[in-house]
Amino acid sequence: MSDRFGFWNKILHVDLTSQTTTIEEPGDEFFRLYGGGRGMIAHYLLKHAPAGIDAYDPQNVLVFAPGVMTGAPVPGAGRHTVGAKSPLTNAYGEAEAGGFWGAEVKRAGWDGIVVHGKAEKPVYVWMTEDTVEIRDASHLWGLETGPVEEAIREELDDQRIRVAQCGPAGENLVRFANICNDLNEFAGRTGLGAVMGSKNLKAIAVRGGTPVPLADKSKLTEVAKWVSGTMMENHRAFHEYGTGAAMQGKNLDGGMPTLNYRLGEFEGIEKIDAIAVANEVRIDMGACYACSVRCKKVVQIEQFDEGKTTKKGEPVAVDPLNRYSVDPKYGGPEYESLGALGPSLGIDDLIAVCKSNEACNRLGMDTISAGATLAWAMEAWEKGILTAEDTGGVEIKFHDADGVITLLDMIARREGIGDKLAEGSLRMSQELGRGSDEFLTTVKGLELAMHDPRHMERMRESYIMAPTGGDHMQQQGPRNGLRNSVGLCHFLAYNDEVTLDLLNAITGWGMTQEDALVMARRGITLARLFNLREGITADDDTLPQRFREPLPKHSGIDLEEIMSIRSNYYVNQGWDPTTGVPTEETVKALGIEDDAKGAELALA
Amino acid sequence: VTADRVHVRVELFADLRQYAPQGVNGSHELELPAGSTMLDIIEHFGIPTDYEVTIGRNGEQAHREDVVADGDEIMLFSPMEGGSLASLTEA
Numbered sequence: 001m002s003d004r005f006g007f008w009n010k011i012l013h014v015d016l017t018s019q020t021t022t023i024e025e026p027g028d029e030f031f032r033l034y035g036g037g038r039g040m041i042a043h044y045l046l047k048h049a050p051a052g053i054d055a056y057d058p059q060n061v062l063v064f065a066p067g068v069m070t071g072a073p074v075p076g077a078g079r080h081t082v083g084a085k086s087p088l089t090n091a092y093g094e095a096e097a098g099g100f101w102g103a104e105v106k107r108a109g110w111d112g113i114v115v116h117g118k119a120e121k122p123v124y125v126w127m128t129e130d131t132v133e134i135r136d137a138s139h140l141w142g143l144e145t146g147p148v149e150e151a152i153r154e155e156l157d158d159q160r161i162r163v164a165q166c167g168p169a170g171e172n173l174v175r176f177a178n179i180c181n182d183l184n185e186f187a188g189r190t191g192l193g194a195v196m197g198s199k200n201l202k203a204i205a206v207r208g209g210t211p212v213p214l215a216d217k218s219k220l221t222e223v224a225k226w227v228s229g230t231m232m233e234n235h236r237a238f239h240e241y242g243t244g245a246a247m248q249g250k251n252l253d254g255g256m257p258t259l260n261y262r263l264g265e266f267e268g269i270e271k272i273d274a275i276a277v278a279n280e281v282r283i284d285m286g287a288c289y290a291c292s293v294r295c296k297k298v299v300q301i302e303q304f305d306e307g308k309t310t311k312k313g314e315p316v317a318v319d320p321l322n323r324y325s326v327d328p329k330y331g332g333p334e335y336e337s338l339g340a341l342g343p344s345l346g347i348d349d350l351i352a353v354c355k356s357n358e359a360c361n362r363l364g365m366d367t368i369s370a371g372a373t374l375a376w377a378m379e380a381w382e383k384g385i386l387t388a389e390d391t392g393g394v395e396i397k398f399h400d401a402d403g404v405i406t407l408l409d410m411i412a413r414r415e416g417i418g419d420k421l422a423e424g425s426l427r428m429s430q431e432l433g434r435g436s437d438e439f440l441t442t443v444k445g446l447e448l449a450m451h452d453p454r455h456m457e458r459m460r461e462s463y464i465m466a467p468t469g470g471d472h473m474q475q476q477g478p479r480n481g482l483r484n485s486v487g488l489c490h491f492l493a494y495n496d497e498v499t500l501d502l503l504n505a506i507t508g509w510g511m512t513q514e515d516a517l518v519m520a521r522r523g524i525t526l527a528r529l530f531n532l533r534e535g536i537t538a539d540d541d542t543l544p545q546r547f548r549e550p551l552p553k554h555s556g557i558d559l560e561e562i563m564s565i566r567s568n569y570y571v572n573q574g575w576d577p578t579t580g581v582p583t584e585e586t587v588k589a590l591g592i593e594d595d596a597k598g599a600e601l602a603l604a
Numbered sequence: 605v606t607a608d609r610v611h612v613r614v615e616l617f618a619d620l621r622q623y624a625p626q627g628v629n630g631s632h633e634l635e636l637p638a639g640s641t642m643l644d645i646i647e648h649f650g651i652p653t654d655y656e657v658t659i660g661r662n663g664e665q666a667h668r669e670d671v672v673a674d675g676d677e678i679m680l681f682s683p684m685e686g687g688s689l690a691s692l693t694e695a
Binding site for chain 2: 245
């Protein structure tokens with residue numbers, strides 16, 4: 001019997017340049033130190049990616065990192081993290097996804113995949129417990145995500161294979177391309193799909209079947225029963241609506257990002273929130289691995305009324321204007337997508353928003369950055385800064401729901417003005433000039449999510465300090481910092497005690513709350529070291545001009561407050577209060593001296 | 605007409621749904637003593653009083669101390685996006 005629980009001690013390295021694979025057994029202490037996820041990604045980036053390289057340089061590494069909790073039979077443990085140097089921010093890039101793929105990687109006996117180099121021709125990786133193959137993907141190149149998953153399952157003759165892949169947007173190096181798994185889950189942010197595309201890696205297909213060994217299975221069973229038994233007390237909103245059920249409240253509060261963050265209220269919000277989705281277009285709720293919460297919306301819309309019914313016998317929604325059908329295999333819009341493709345663009349057309357969301361999903365683009373880049377471009381158009389001369393005659397206007405769907409396709413394929421928009425709002429603004437930077441909504445080049453920091457005070461630190469840029473997931477904090485390393489969903493209402501119990505029940509490590517805090521901070525400091533090495537400085541820990549301006553119901557955020565948020569955060573993390581450079585003591589206390597050497601940096 | 609009781613309709617959204625009675629979907633009617641405030645409604649559902657709640661009354665934002673009027677359509681929201689309140693509760 002093994003006394004190793006929660007992981008296998010087996011990392012796959014795939015070198016696409018030489019078409020070879022190696023297995024690393026980094027040892028128990030490695031997993032105890034990094035936990036997987038973010039910790040592991042930052043470690044490999046510091047170790048293998050030379051300082052200052054372009055994100056599309058073959059020497060960039062793309063790391064698929066489940067955590068020690070991923071694949072355990074308990075709600076929330078279906079998460080994995082993907083990371084690389086980001087082509088959107090030139091900084092630490094990271095994104096998390098749910099679904100089944102990450103758990104399948106673990107159940108196939110692997111703890112992570114580090115992709116090096118660049119294949120000469122398109123390939124995909126096929127991995128099981130016994131074999132790893134690098135296979136030709138020429139026939140898959142250019143295909144949307146749905147047909148790719150279907151083709152891989154067909155040619156490997158197994159419908160239960162799990163596929164992570166970049167879509168056409170990733171192939172075309174759209175700087176906010178995502179990595180899709182299970183067709184309806186996305187490592188969405190920071191452009192990791194473009195890194196995958198730059199390596200000519202179309203997909204990673206995996207099939208496993210061996211449960212990860214657990215130290216104390218009964219504890220997990222107990223917690224799983226608690227989640228399902230207390231659904232109405234602890235996860236009711238998620239279970240019934242998923243994300244997006246608070247949009248009318250946000251609107252009343254004057255905090256709903258509207259028309260590129262100029263306003264906080266949108267007339268027609270009730271037409272496009274999760275309640276409208278449930279009433280109008282939703283056919284089901286989907287789940288992630290081992291999770292009873294089932295918070296994933298599945299929507300279906302038919303272009304013409306052909307009398308289709310859902311499996312519950314209810315009629316499938318029909319577009320009254322007979323414009324669009326929306327395929328349920330691509331899931332449904334989360335709050336961020338409803339917000340970024342709806343009010344932020346002045347759109348209250350639910351069917352069009354669902355179509356835009358589907359377009360991003362099958363083409364492989366982050367809905368937040370896609371929507372926010374369009375919102376920025378629409379404001380530029382409205383101000384006359386961006387004109388038909390720049391866009392080849394294409395109008396980029398607020399409230400134009402059908403225009404957005406066309407533009408998303410052009411972006412993914414880099415056609416016409418889509419080629420410029422595919423660079424993301426910061427780069428496009430830098431090229432355009434004409435004062436267009438004044439209404440950017442980016443931090444470190446990453447477009448902010450749909451939570452206005454003027455309305456939500458607690459979002460300020462998240463946007464300013466997330467190593468990935470304008471991210472809303474509080475990943476810079478101890479709770480979600482830990483979850484992003486070990487592979488636990490942010491949405492599960494486990495308190496710190498239950499989270500720790502789960503971590504110990506899975507690994508048998510006997511960690512304390514202090515140990516868990518240190519693990520979270522280790523990941524955060526590792527990502528900081530990477531960013532500092534890449535030339536990101538304290539000056540980048542800020543908010544753009546747009547958020548200094550007031551909203552009708554909320555005041556702007558002044559520079560003094562930004563400075564105070566960042567210096568407090570630096571001090572809390574054990575970094576220099578002015579420069580944000582980790583101190584030698586902190587690096588030593590976190591046990592990451594070797595990693596810090598890879599940062600080639602004078603510590604504070 | 606005695607004005608010692610008022611009838612309002614209340615709907616709970618997002619994270620606050622856990623405080624809605626089992627099986628209740630959409631809005632439901634409440635009878636309250638005249639002079640009751642929004643805070644009384646919050647307490648009626650057992651929502652902790654330190655919980656962040658956004659109150660809508662007939663489509664406009666209202667406040668805890670506001671007195672409810674007969675026939676009000678009241679919506680209570682967590683300002684957080686579904687479940688993100690939990691995800692924001694830092695240790």
